[in-house]
Amino acid sequence: MSAPRRFSLAGKLALALALWSAAWMLLAGWLGQRFAEHGSLLALVLAAALIVATLAFSRRLLRPVLSxxxxxxxxxxxxxxxxxxxGIVWRGNDELGDLVAAHNALGAALREQRLGLVQRELLLDTMVQNTPVAMLLVAPGGAIVFANLGARRLLNDGRKLEGHALANVLQSAPEALAEAVARPGDGLFAIRNESGDDADSDDVYHLARKRFSLNGRSHELLLLRQLTSELRRQEVQTWKKVIRVISHELNNSLAPIASLAHSGAELIRREQYQRIEAIFATIEERARHLEGFINGYARFAKLPTPRLELLAWPQFVERLHLHAQFSLEGELPLTPLRADAAQLEQALLNLIKNAHESGSDPSLVQLRVREAPRGFRIEVLDRGHGMSETVLANALVPFYSTKRSGTGLGLALAREIAEAHGGSISLSNRPDGGLSVALTLPW
Structure with a gap:
């Protein structure tokens, strides 16, 4: 089927004006011949009629365009x-038809975009409303402008919170939740579950907050996530790992002790006393190893709050030299450190012990202390075998060890001590081989 014939808008207007002019010229010629004796008057009448007729014709011609x-x-x-x-309908196949087609295409595109946007908004709203995380959006004056279903259930028995003041809502909320919201920054808190009386019935929540600008005004987004089930799963996994490690260590010590005790009894029965002393020495060694293993667990589980005091670096490092072999790299800072001497000494002795067990030459185990922008950086360096990426990722996890006789508590205890002082610990392989363990402690 052939396409409809196209007429341009300028061509239509030119044709209409030409026909209109021709018609008036014919009419003027005919009237001039008919009424020749009234030429002047006829010219005036024709001029007036032409003006009126042209206005009417133009209006009728442009009426569809104006519409x-x-x-x-x-x-x-x-x-x-x-x-x-x-949408708009235009039957002419001209420039105005092109304009209408473009306009209708724009409307269709906007309609599709609007439909997609509405669907995405519905999907997002469904996800936000049904997420297990309670979400609150608070305006600058403290008014709640948005709360999802989780927040309504947690704070208002499922009823709407929009329009309420956050301070008023928190008055009827659990005290731990109100205190967590009042504190700046993120944090953990526990709410007593009314269905139980012991500590295991507490529900643990994590509060995260984020400030951002909405419509030129600062708003705060509060996210409350329940962590009880995740923490309990992690707790069960941790206890299983603890039991496996303790069982392994107990078997490694008690099995040889039982075997040696049986051998000693047989030697006594046969009156062969020359090997009894060696058997008792081995039993003592295994018993002391077991005692050290249990004491290590006890120290990790019962780490007391640090008793901070000012420590002069020369005297502190001198005491370390009495218990471990290492060399000092660089000068010691003149600024004293505020720390618990016994705990920090224990942490560094664990790190130095690990450095000696890494396969490093004992003379290459070094201690380096430098002043950092907000405290001190204490590094224990060795030239051992270093650590693989997997070991680096798990080395600070309690009970993780790659040694046959390791408890997996040395680095974990050092981390606990560093964090109890408000600091941190990090591990990294050295470029030329070996490991660097760095404690960062505040002033």
Whole structure:
């Protein structure tokens, strides 16, 4: 089927004006011949009639175009109000038809985008409303402007919170929750579960907050996530690992002790006393190893709060030299350190012991102390075998060890001590071989 014939808008107007002019010229010629004696009056009458007729003809000719412009103006107003349901019909195959087609195509595109946006908004709202994380959006004045279903259930028995003041809502909330919201920053808190009386019935939550600008005003987003089930799963896994490690260590010590005791009894029965002393020495060694293993667990589980005091670096490092072999790299800082001497000494002795067990030459085990921007950086360096990426990722986890006789508590205890002082610990392989363990402690 052939395409409809196209007429340009300029061609239509030119044709209409030409026909109109020709018609008036013919009419003027005919009237001039008919009424020649009234030439002047006839010219005036024709001029007036021409003006009136031309205005009427122009209005009739432009009426569809003006209607089209009004329709375009109306649809643009509808688009501005997010209503894209209107379309325009123009039967002419000209430039105005192209304009209408482009306009309708724009409306269709906006309609599709609007539909997609609405669907995404519905999906996002469904996800936000049904997420297990309680979400609150608070305006600058403290008014709640948004709360999902989790927040409503946690704070208002499932009823709406929008429009309420956060301070008023927290008055009826659990005390631990109100205190966590009042404190700056993120944090953990526990709410007593009314279904139980012991500590295991507490529900643990994590509070995260984020400030951002919305419509030129600062808002705060509060996220409350329940961690009870995750923590309990981790607790069970940790206890299983503890039991496996303790069982392994107990078997490694008690099995040889039982075997040696049986051998000693047999030697006594046969009155062969020359090997009894060696058997008792081995039993003592295994018993002391077991005692050290149990004491290590006890120290890790019962780490007391640090008793901070000012420590002069020369005297502190001199005491370390009495218990471990290492060399000092660089000068010691003049600024004293505020720390618990016994705990910090224990942490560094564990790190130095690990350095000696890494396969490093004992003379290459070094201690380096430097002043950092907000405290001190204490490094224990060795030239041993270093650690693989997997070991580096798990080395600070309690009970993780790659040694046959290791408890997995040395680095974990050092981390606990560092964090109890407000610091941190990090491990990294050295470029030329070996390991660097760094304690960062505040002033």
């Amino acid at each position: 089209l412009f009004r329709a375009l103006s109306g649809t643009v107003s509808s688009y501005r109000d997010n209503d894209f349901s209107f």
